[in-house]
Amino acid sequence: MEHVHDSAASEPQMRWNGWGDAAKAKDLPFAVRSLLPLLLGRVRRPESPAALTDVRVSVSMLTPDDLDRFAGAVGAAYVDTTADGRLRHAGGKSTPDLLRRRGAEQSVPDAVVRPASHDEVRACLEVAVRQGIAVIPFGGGTSVVGALDPERGEHRGVISLDLRRLSGLIRIDQISQEAVLAAGTTGPDAERLLAAHGFELGHYPQSFQYATIGGFAAARSSGQNSAGYGRFETMVTGLRVATPSGDLDLGRAPGTAAGPDLVRVFLGSEGIFGVITEVRVRVHPQPQERVFEAWTFPDFESGVEGLRQVAQHSSGPTVIRLSDESETAVSLAQVGKIGRLLTRGASAITVYEGEDIAARRARTSALLAAAGGISSGEGPAEDWRTGRFDGPYLRDSLLDAGVFCETLETATTWSNLLTLRAAVEDALRAGFAEADAKSYLMCHVSHVYPTGASLYFTVLAGVRTDALSVWEKVKGQATDAIVATGGTISHHHAVGRDHAPWLESEIGATGIRILAAIKRELDPRGILNPGAVIPASAPSAQDA
Amino acid sequence: MEHVHDSAASEPQMRWNGWGDAAKAKDLPFAVRSLLPLLLGRVRRPESPAALTDVRVSVSMLTPDDLDRFAGAVGAAYVDTTADGRLRHAGGKSTPDLLRRRGAEQSVPDAVVRPASHDEVRACLEVAVRQGIAVIPFGGGTSVVGALDPERGEHRGVISLDLRRLSGLIRIDQISQEAVLAAGTTGPDAERLLAAHGFELGHYPQSFQYATIGGFAAARSSGQNSAGYGRFETMVTGLRVATPSGDLDLGRAPGTAAGPDLVRVFLGSEGIFGVITEVRVRVHPQPQERVFEAWTFPDFESGVEGLRQVAQHSSGPTVIRLSDESETAVSLAQVGKIGRLLTRGASAITVYEGEDIAARRARTSALLAAAGGISSGEGPAEDWRTGRFDGPYLRDSLLDAGVFCETLETATTWSNLLTLRAAVEDALRAGFAEADAKSYLMCHVSHVYPTGASLYFTVLAGVRTDALSVWEKVKGQATDAIVATGGTISHHHAVGRDHAPWLESEIGATGIRILAAIKRELDPRGILNPGAVIPASAPSAQDA
Known part of the structure; x- marks a missing residue:
């Protein structure tokens, strides 16, 4: 076993009130x-967002003693109470987050604390427990479900643990083809470090x-x-996990019944x-080889049938x-381009990486063609x-x-997929119509399983009143x-605070009690992350 | 969605003091x-096991009121207090179980209760909670880790819930290719019912x-x-799960982040x-087609390398x-035959089912041949x-x-596999030698993953003293x-009572506390199943 500890260089800093690299x-x-x-319809261009220098952030509730203790855990250089640092940890990147971030008053964590090791994380948790301060674990800051809101719960302060x-x-x-x-x-750093050894993780979410x-x-x-x-x-x-009351080092063997x-x-505990x-x-x-091929289906339904065949075979x-x-038609969410209007049909993308590409492509192409697909070549892919x-x-x-734009996603079985899509689109359309807003809805399937698939919706709407409260409804x-x-409340965005009110409908009251007991x-x-995933005071049978 | 409820016919009844169908x-x-x-070495033929009619079972601790209540839950015909019925639920089928079962005095559950539905299961749990009676969930009765022992814990009685x-x-x-x-x-009933619809589960453990x-x-x-x-x-x-304090209906979509x-x-909670x-x-x-091919490798090490290539590609x-x-050489555990002695080498079995068999076989064969394997044709497979x-x-x-025979199993990463095999065999050999018993050890790999594999050991030993206590040590x-x-305490036999003392070494004290909290x-x-998986009184940080 080779032991290395490479240091990694990060991507450019994320914009505090938008996505990614401002450049x-x-x-x-x-x-x-x-x-x-x-x-x-016509929408009004909104007022310009507040400039960083004009923004007023909430006052830090931490005492000098609190800050000293966190400094003792991670070093004074890594306890950040600047407005800029705290603003950049004010939440995630959902559309409501970004709309809220346009204002001049911002609710932010009381400090940003940056541990560099497992032991420093544990030390931070010990300080937080002793001082009664909430902790929001913070990775890339890309949550779109409110998992990073600086919520204090019943505590007198809250830090972002970067x-x-x-x-x-x-x-x-x-x-063993295993890495720690x-x-x-970050995603790019991980791939860079693994590539130096000839390996890849191959995990590319949009937040990558x-x-x-x-x-x-x-x-x-x-x-x-x-x-x-x-x-x-x-x-x-x-x-490896640090908790306020003990460490864990889990996963002893590839197959286990322990x-x-x-x-x-x-996995899924969201801090x-x-x-x-x-x-x-x-x-x-x-992978040494990579092949791209796009397909066009007469309609979404036939494309879904093609994808089902591919997944089940x-x-x-x-x-x-x-x-x-x-x-x-709009080709927006898919290729990041608006305006390349196709007249009709549903387009699909296939990519093959690694070994035996010719055989895999032949099998896949035969199934897609049998479902009515026609290859449209490499270009669109x-x-x-x-x-x-x-x-x-x-x-x-x-x-x-001034155009409202947001995404949401779910998953279900193949037999329920088109029914679920229709139900979600009906609800979205009716909801915007109630708010007197025209909407344009797009949907794609991007994750397939033998028994079902995901549905990912992109919503555009011309909302002329308060977009935040319209969208909430x-x-x-x-x-x-x-x-x-019968869909899941999230296929891959997770629960955070935004979906938490619906989690009980998915896992039941007993399921919530299991999470609360843990x-x-x-x-x-x-x-830890009060208010995310489960209500702060979830019920227990023992209380009853 | 088609709704059916087929009834199923079972296999012949399992022997009470041995495996399977006496015939x-x-x-x-x-x-x-x-x-x-x-x-x-020479071993003495043991005394014949006690005949069923000569066996004395422990007295049932249940009161007429207890029995009436269980009868209320499932019907009087399905509450069994006969010695025969209780003996058949006295435990699992490990070698220690079978050795214990040779005696004339048997510890058995106080009754066997047979619910026919989720609601009847829940009703049984309600009675058990109210009456203070332990419940051992019982399926096929094939546990080899003591998961079915009629342990009362702190309760005054114990039932087997068949x-x-x-x-x-x-x-x-x-x-969606999904069945409930x-x-x-049982395994055969499930396959029979699915086959009527053209489907298969394809799960064939030795207990199938x-x-x-x-x-x-x-x-x-x-x-x-x-x-x-x-x-x-x-x-x-x-x-779907019934617990003493609430029901669960889990698993909403094939992919979810809820x-x-x-x-x-x-899964793995063992009741x-x-x-x-x-x-x-x-x-x-x-599958419409099925192809068998056996291979011979110069030695186990080269065979392991071949299997690793197959799993990772x-x-x-x-x-x-x-x-x-x-x-x-002995070809015992593998083909159920003793005596077909091969002179040397390590044999492997491959089976291909379903689609694209020719291509899958060609790829696999190339990898096995590159690792030094030589095809030995269909016969041995x-x-x-x-x-x-x-x-x-x-x-x-x-x-x-009079020959002691038992199996044990583990799993680890590919890089650790041969080291782990040697460590286990050294421990087994040394342990039997201490008891002045000759032993013969066999090992196979039967489950492969990209990052590692299982190891399954079959142990034969000429134990001349008390085999039960020798084996325990x-x-x-x-x-x-x-x-x-670095192996796992079980790849697929599970924890039960036999492995419970080692679970903390695998998941840590904090891991045990999570299980205890749930x-x-x-x-x-x-x-429920007192003493299985976790100690009856596992510690809590809140108690500290």
């Missing part, structure tokens, strides 16, 4: 600016450029290559049970995704690849133009429709 | 009887003929076709949190397994298939001949070696 911000193309009023100094490749076992990564390592390995684990992330390499949780073979799989208790500090993952040799694409007719991380930049431009109605129609055991003072 | 019991072949003294009347195919969704099976459905779907889930079972269809837990898409996966809390009553599983169309066998030189459920019958014959030393060398929440009176 990469995109203007809306002329064709789009012309098209939008036709689709959504984990990005826990960065690097701790260990790689080339024989520090939890704060900023999100961290620990965040992928905590939120049960799923990436664009999920057909080939699986959801992130299927890559995880072990976790009681319930406790790794799975922390409410403990802080993931190391993630052991299955890796694979870097395990025919072997690394990426397979299908846009519905409206997404295909290469376009998708080029633009696949650009969606959030375009959203910023749309918001700047519409999103609630859409989530009600998901629950009523939380009471590991975090009896309730300092 | 299928096997005499040891002459060659074996001649060989054993050479390998193990779940085999919860049998049948509740629902099948042919589009009642938890007490008797074990139940709920038992597979509760114990994290792994079957012979795991390379093709995965461990049982990867087939499970949902569970908090931690609570299905995984019950300590609740009773699994329904299992939703991924199924696949029955996903080359596609449905079954792949490799016997070490001593197992190959067909032999393996014919005898693959016979191992436990042979064990009965060996025990009758030797097994403990082997388990210590597993823990010290148990306190769901089973606050501790009626």
Whole structure:
């Protein structure tokens, strides 16, 4: 076993009130600016967002003693109480987050604390427990479900625990194709470090450029290559976790029957049970070959049938995704371009990486063709690849133009997929109509399984009143429709605070009690991410 | 969605003091009887086991009121207090179980209660909580880790909750390739019911003929076709569970990020949190074609390298397994035959089922050949298939001949596999030598993963003193070696009571506390399977 600890260099800093690197911000193309009023009616350009220098942040509730103690845990240089530092940890990157971030008054954590090791994380948790301060674990800051809000709960203060100094490749076992990564390592850093050994993780969610390995684990992330390499949780073979009342080092063997799989208790725990500090993952040799092919189906329904055949025959694409007719037409969420109007049909992307590509492609192509698909060659698939991380930049431009833009997602069985899509779109359309707003809805399938698939919706709307409160209501109605129609409340965005009110409808009151019992055991003072995933005071049978 | 509820017919009743159908019991072949003294020294034939009619069972501690209440829950016909019925629920089928079962005095549950539905299970749990009676959930009765011992804990009585009347195919969704099976459905019944719709589950552990779907889930079972269809837990898409303090209906969508996966809390829970009553599983169309091919490697090490290549390249066998030189030579555990002595080398079995067999076989064969394997044709692989459920019958014959025979298993990463095998074999050999017993050890790899594999040991020993206490000590030393060398305490036999003392070494004190917290929440009176998996009074940080 080779032992290395490479340090890693990070991506450019994320904009505090928008997505990604300010240098990469995109203007809306002329064709789009012309098209939008036709689709959504005239919308007013909103006031410019507040400049960073004009923003007033909430006063820090931490005492000098608190700060000294955190400094004792991580070093004074890594306890940040500046307005700028705290603003950059004020929450995630959902559209409501970004709309809130346009104002001059901002609610922010009382400090940002940056541990560099498992032991420093544990030391921070000890200080927080002793001082009665809430802790919001913070990775790439890309949550779109409110998992990073600086919520104090019943505590007198709240810190953002920024984990990005826990960065690097701790260990790689080339024989077993397993690597241990520090939890704060970002997607690009992880791939860079693994590539130096000839390996790849192959996990590319849209947040890839900023999100961290620990965040992928905590939120049960799923990436664009999920057909080939699986959801992130299927890559995880072990976790190291610091909790307020004890450490865990989980995942002893690739196959085990040693009681319930406790790794799975922390995958999806979103920082409410403990802080993931190391993630052991299955890796694979870097693919030497990569082939792209796009397809066009007569309609979404036939495309879904094609994808089902591919998933159930395990025919072997690394990426397979299908846009519905409206997404295909606008080609926005998919290729990050507006204006390349196709007249009709539903387009799909396939990518093959690794070995035996010819055979896998032949099998897959035969199934897609049998479902009515026609190959449209490499071009559109290469376009998708080029633009696949650009969606959030375009959203910023749309918001700047006064167009409401947001995404939501779910999953269900194949037999229920079209019914669920219709129910969600009906709820979204009706909701915006109630608010007297025109909307344009797009949907794609981007993660397939033998028994079902995901549905990812992109919503554009011409909202002329308070977009935040309109969306809160519409999103609630859409989530009600998901629950009523048998979908999951999230396929890969997770629960956070935004979906928490619906979690009981998914796992039942007894399920909530299980989560609350684990939380009471590991975090009896309730300092970790209060209000995320489960209500702060979930019921217990023992209380009854 | 088609709704059906087929009733199912069961296999012949299991022998109360041995394996399976008494009619299928096997005499040891002459060659074996001649060989054993050479390998193990002379052993004395033990006294004949007690006849069923001579056995005295423990007195039932249940009152007429208890029995009336259980009868109220399930019907009087399904509350069994006969000695015969209770004896058949006295425990599992490990070698220590069978050795204990040879005596005239037997410890048995106070009654056997047979609910027929989820609601009847819940009613039984309510009676048990109210009356203060422990409950041992019982499926096929094939545990080899003491998970079925009639342990009362702090309660005044204990029942065996036999779940085999919860049998049948509740629902099948042919589009999504998903089926819901009642938890007490046995392996053969499940396959028979699915086959009527053209589907298969494809889960074939050695216990297949008797074990139940709920038992597979509760114990994290792994079957012979795991390379093709995965461990049982990867087939499970949902569970219905009755607990003493609430029901659960888990598993809403094939991919979800709605908090931690609570299905995984019950997979591996071995009846300590609740009773699994329904299992939703991924199924696949029955394979139309099946190809067998055996291989011979120069030695176990080169065979392991071949299997690693197959697992890491996903080359596609449905079954792949490799016997070490001593197992190959005696060919016992693998094909259920003793006496077909091969001179040297390590034999492997491959089976391919389903689609694209030619391509999968070509890829796999190329990898095995590159590692030094030579095809030995269909014959030995067909032999393996014919005898693959016979191992436990042979064990009965060996025990009758006074030869100690038992199995144990673990798993680890590829890089640690040979080190772990050596450590376990050293511990076993040394342990038997201390007891002045000759031993013969065999090992095979039968479950492979990209990052590692299982190790399954079959132990023969000429133990001339008290075999039970000798084995207890030797097994403990082997388990210590597993823990010290980084293996898991069980790959697929589970924890039960036999491995419970070592679970903390695998998941840590904090891990045990998580399990204990879930148990306190769901089973606050501790009626469910006391002493299995976790100690009855596991510590809590809140108590400290």
